[in-house]
Amino acid sequence: MIDDEAGAVMLALGTDLIEKALAGDQSALDSLLRPMLKPAYKLAYMMLRDREAAEDAVQNAALKSWSKLSKLRPGSDPRPWFLGFVANECRNMRRSRWRSVLKLGARDDIVAPSPTWVSDLDLQLALARLSHQDRLVVLLHFYLDLPVDEVAIVTRSGASATRSQLYRAVKRLKRQLGGEEAGHG
Amino acid sequence: MVDRELTRDIRRLVEDTVPPAPWLEDRVMVAVTIAAERPVATRQRPPRLGLQAAAVAALVIGALVIGVLVGSRLGANGNQVPATKPTPSRDPAVVSYRALIDGDASAVEFSFLQNSRCQTRETCARSLVQTRTAAQALLRDMSSARAPTSVSPAALRVEAAAEQFIVQLDVAIALIQQPNSDYVAASLAPTIHDLDLSVAVVDCWPAAPIDEEHGITCS
Numbered sequence: 525m526i527d528d529e530a531g532a533v534m535l536a537l538g539t540d541l542i543e544k545a546l547a548g549d550q551s552a553l554d555s556l557l558r559p560m561l562k563p564a565y566k567l568a569y570m571m572l573r574d575r576e577a578a579e580d581a582v583q584n585a586a587l588k589s590w591s592k593l594s595k596l597r598p599g600s601d602p603r604p605w606f607l608g609f610v611a612n613e614c615r616n617m618r619r620s621r622w623r624s625v626l627k628l629g630a631r632d633d634i635v636a637p638s639p640t641w642v643s644d645l646d647l648q649l650a651l652a653r654l655s656h657q658d659r660l661v662v663l664l665h666f667y668l669d670l671p672v673d674e675v676a677i678v679t680r681s682g683a684s685a686t687r688s689q690l691y692r693a694v695k696r697l698k699r700q701l702g703g704e705e706a707g708h709g
Numbered sequence: 710m711v712d713r714e715l716t717r718d719i720r721r722l723v724e725d726t727v728p729p730a731p732w733l734e735d736r737v738m739v740a741v742t743i744a745a746e747r748p749v750a751t752r753q754r755p756p757r758l759g760l761q762a763a764a765v766a767a768l769v770i771g772a773l774v775i776g777v778l779v780g781s782r783l784g785a786n787g788n789q790v791p792a793t794k795p796t797p798s799r800d801p802a803v804v805s806y807r808a809l810i811d812g813d814a815s816a817v818e819f820s821f822l823q824n825s826r827c828q829t830r831e832t833c834a835r836s837l838v839q840t841r842t843a844a845q846a847l848l849r850d851m852s853s854a855r856a857p858t859s860v861s862p863a864a865l866r867v868e869a870a871a872e873q874f875i876v877q878l879d880v881a882i883a884l885i886q887q888p889n890s891d892y893v894a895a896s897l898a899p900t901i902h903d904l905d906l907s908v909a910v911v912d913c914w915p916a917a918p919i920d921e922e923h924g925i926t927c928s
Contacts, residue, residue, distance in 0.1 A: 545745075553745060554738060561734045569727045579733055584822060586737045587744055644722050651722075666712075666719045680921075694715070 542602070546593055557586060560603055563668055564610045570663050571614040571656070581617055585609035604670060604677040611660055611678050618656060650700035658693035665690055740825050743893055802857040807912055809854055810867060813847035814908045817874075821901050833896035834885045841878045844871050844904075863910040870907040874899065 544552035561582060568578035589609045596605055651659055657679065664675045676686040820840040827833035848871050856864035877899035884895035905925060909918035913927035 548745065550742065553741065557741060558734055558738060561737055565730055565733055566723050566727045570723055575728050575730065579730055579736070580822065582733065583737045583740055583825070586741050587825060590741050590744055644718075644725055647718055647722050648726065651719075663719070663723075666716045667723050694712070697715075 542593060542596060542598075553590075556602060557590075557606075560606050561586070564607060567607065567663055567668060568610055568614055570651070570667070571611075571659060572617060573652075577617050581610060581613040585613045588613075601674070604674040607664065607668070607670075608678045608680065614660075615656065646701060650697050653700055654693060654696060658689065658696060661686065661690050662693050662697060744825070744897060800857060800859065803860055803914070806854060806857055806860060806864070809850055810847070810864075810908055810911055813843070813850050814867075814904065817843040817847055817871075817904065818901060819843075821899075824896055827893075827896055830885055830892040833892050834882060837878050837882050837885065837896060837899070840899075841875055841882070844875050844878065847871050848875075860911050860914050863907070863914055866907040866910055867904070870904040874901060874904045 541552050541556055545556050564585065565578055565582045568581040569575060572578050572581065585606065586609075589606050596602060651662070654662065661675055661679060664670045664678055665672065670678070672687050672690065673683045675690065676683045679686060679689075681689070817840060820836070820843045824833065824836040824840060827836045848868060851864060851868055851871075881895045881898050884890045884898075885892040906918060906920060909925045909927070912918070916927045918925050919928050
């Protein structure tokens with residue numbers, strides 16, 4: 525979930541902050557980018573299931589978004605715009621050949637089972653069985669709280685198509701979980 | 710399961726599953742800050758280089774001349790290749806040729822991205838040399854493999870872009886090796902975009918690549 529603080533910062537951001545960042549104002553750049561990094565990393569990790577790959581995806585996305593910052597429309601929210609770069613990096617990394625090499629998890633990736641371990645595992649498997657794009661829209665909407673129109677910006681689709689995709693993805697997810705097939709409002 | 714429960718469960722799953730990366734924010738901000746400062750650093754470089762500037766400038770000019778010559782030579786060759794009518798890319802030769810190029814180009818890009826994190830003159834130089842080696846491997850593999858006729862003009866573009874990229878790397882490596890040079894600016898100077906775009910021409914054929922805001926996609 526995006527922190528409240530991060531959300532507030534994002535909403536408060538205007539053209540002014542972006543212009544300052546472009547002009548070389550270090551604190552503006554920091555305020556603009558830093559709050560988006562942690563949620564972006566969590567999204568990337570859930571998409572790639574690899575800590576190093578997720579870190580690289582976020583760093584590459586940050587560098588690419590910085591180089592294109594001047595193209596960000598004045599007054600628009602940089603959060604879905606930045607997450608679009610992250611999503612694209614995840615897609616590229618998944619396609620890249622070197623990512624297909626089996627990687628053994630680092631020791632610090634191993635965490636103690638939580639009390640909800642079994643249900644977490646079911647959900648994890650169900651999410652893993654979704655297509656890359658389905659998983660992306662589910663995480664953007666349900667984890668990062670992005671409204672459908674912002675999910676559409678990230679996935680570069682229309683709002684209507686995104687709503688349909690989200691509906692279908694949730695239906696598939698629930699089917700995997702063996703639960704009801706209630707639609708998504 | 711209602712959506713509120715799904716939201717709660719997904720959030721809990723993410724929080725329980727994702728390993729912490731407390732260093733990530735600083736690491737990314739350092740990389741972006743360096744990239745953001747690049748134009749300033751480049752402007753400041755000549756006064757700091759002093760007497761070595763002339764030698765370095767000569768090297769840069771020489772490399773650029775070579776780059777232009779290489780580019781124009783290969784560009785002319787590309788024009789001599791007859792236009793190929795696009796056909797559906799089910800040709801196994803095209804598929805395997807793409808796999809060859811994609812594998813090598815991914816290695817180049819991966820190595821090049823590591824470069825953005827280098828913190829010392831030595832690591833920056835080593836990183837660029839590794840990238841150069843990967844780019845040479847791409848060229849070597851391309852020269853030993855026969856490009857299918859349908860993508861041969863695109864393959865020539867990849868070779869030209871790879872050669873130009875190597876020229877840029879050579880310039881950057883030479884600058885980094887100058888004792889008082891701005892090695893951070895030098896290491897960030899080469900751009901892989903043209904090479905990426907040329908590889909996308911092969912990947913996308915018979916469609917064309919589109920250089921979009923979020924990256925390159927096929928039309």
